[in-house]
Amino acid sequence: MYVDNEEDRRDLFQEIIIQLWKAFPKFRGESKISTWMYRVALNTAISYFRKQSRKPQRTSLERSFLQIADEEYDFDYEEKLKILKSAIDRLTKIEKAIIMLYLEEKNYEEIAETVGITQNYVRVKMNRIKNKLKKTLTKK
Amino acid sequence: MEINDLKSLWNELAKNQAESKIVAADEIKKLIKGKTHHAIGKINRGIMLEVGSLLLMTLFFSISIFLYEHIAHKPLLSVVIIFCLASVLYYWIKYRRINQIINSGNNLRESLRILTKTLDYFLKFYLYSSLIVTPIAFVTGFFYGYFSLDDSQTPKDLSLSIIGILLILSILLVIVIYPFMKWYIRRLYGRYLDELKTCLQELEVDSIS
Numbered sequence: 001m002y003v004d005n006e007e008d009r010r011d012l013f014q015e016i017i018i019q020l021w022k023a024f025p026k027f028r029g030e031s032k033i034s035t036w037m038y039r040v041a042l043n044t045a046i047s048y049f050r051k052q053s054r055k056p057q058r059t060s061l062e063r064s065f066l067q068i069a070d071e072e073y074d075f076d077y078e079e080k081l082k083i084l085k086s087a088i089d090r091l092t093k094i095e096k097a098i099i100m101l102y103l104e105e106k107n108y109e110e111i112a113e114t115v116g117i118t119q120n121y122v123r124v125k126m127n128r129i130k131n132k133l134k135k136t137l138t139k140k
Numbered sequence: 141m142e143i144n145d146l147k148s149l150w151n152e153l154a155k156n157q158a159e160s161k162i163v164a165a166d167e168i169k170k171l172i173k174g175k176t177h178h179a180i181g182k183i184n185r186g187i188m189l190e191v192g193s194l195l196l197m198t199l200f201f202s203i204s205i206f207l208y209e210h211i212a213h214k215p216l217l218s219v220v221i222i223f224c225l226a227s228v229l230y231y232w233i234k235y236r237r238i239n240q241i242i243n244s245g246n247n248l249r250e251s252l253r254i255l256t257k258t259l260d261y262f263l264k265f266y267l268y269s270s271l272i273v274t275p276i277a278f279v280t281g282f283f284y285g286y287f288s289l290d291d292s293q294t295p296k297d298l299s300l301s302i303i304g305i306l307l308i309l310s311i312l313l314v315i316v317i318y319p320f321m322k323w324y325i326r327r328l329y330g331r332y333l334d335e336l337k338t339c340l341q342e343l344e345v346d347s348i349s
Contacts, residue, residue: 023245036245043251046339080149087146093335094342097248103150116249117343133146 001088001096002045012048019044031113038106038114042097087136095129102126183262187235191228198224216284223276234262252340259333263325270321275310282306 003009023040027033088096094115101111108126112119201217201224246254 027245039245039247039251042248043246046248047251047255047336077152080145081153084146084149084153092342093339094248103147104154105147105151114247115343116247121345137146 001100002048002093012045015048016041016044032110035110035114038101038104042100042114046093046097083137087133090132090136091129095125095132098122098125099129099133102129183259184235186266187231191231191235194224194228194231198228213284213287216280216287220280234265249340249343252336252343256333256336256340259329259336263329263333267321267325271314271318274317275313278310278313279306 003012020037020040027036031039088099091099097115098111101114106114108119108122111122115122117125198221201221205214205217205221
């Protein structure tokens with residue numbers, strides 16, 4: 001969602017593992033471990049410092065994104081994944097974070113807690129995101 | 141395609157990817173030992189580099205104190221060494237403070253606030269310290285050279301015109317390096333900081349509305 005190619009994806013995954021490892025001693029159990037993990041992972045993904053010299057390779061992302069579809073030759077699934085990717089690509093980083101949590105079946109309270117905004121504002125953002133996605137999806 | 145379809149599609153994708161990307165314990169150990177690309181990690185490496193160079197300079201000047209007999213060397217080099225050690229202390233305090241605020245498991249908004257504030261502060265400090273240190277190094281270098289000359293080559297005292305020229309050259313030096321430093325800092329962190337600020341702004345709208 002936040003990176004364009006396989007190398008960056010590997011780096012970001014590594015980065016999240018490092019940050020989770022460093023952050024774990026500070027975990028005080030005030031929230032669910034899953035909420036805490038999402039917080040650390042999202043913080044890392046949004047503040048990820050991409051190497052300057054690396055240029056985005058959109059084709060490799062698509063290849064990786066559609067890896068499963070390639071194996072099964074499910075063209076319908078492949079097409080749907082393409083639409084999902086292009087719809088998400090049009091969102092801002094914050095909107096991506098919110099929709100990702102929504103897709104992960106998190107309720108508004110958990111989304112608000114992870115992102116640091118009020119539940120009302122989550123609703124506002126969700127409406128905007130849904131409208132944006134609707135526009136992209138209906139075009140397809 | 142409806143938005144609810146996205147949810148099932150996402151779940152299917154997540155399930156498939158989770159199954160294909162299970163990481164073994166050994167692999168996690170390797171990942172943890174890897175180099176971080178996080179901005180804070182980059183700042184930390186920058187600080188360590190500065191501290192390393194300052195300690196090397198301190199060592200070099202400490203040895204130089206005993207190598208030269210001239211009366212002006214000792215006070216000049218002592219000032220430089222004290223300056224280097226004070227900078228090392230400052231950087232060490234900053235390093236500790238930066239590392240206390242990261243990985244605290246804060247929410248996204250709070251993390252972005254801390255990160256942008258820290259980066260902003262660090263970049264300003266980096267810019268202004270460079271602008272201050274460069275003319276100081278230039279003037280110190282001049283005095284070092286001036287007092288190193290034999291008596292026959294040295295004017296008896298420092299005239300006001302020499303001090304004036306030094307002052308003008310120092311100001312010119314600052315004027316020349318200012319745009320360069322701005323460009324350098326912007327190249328290193330500028331776009332990244334702008335992106336973070338945009339994200340934060342998007343979240344801060346909540347407290348305004």
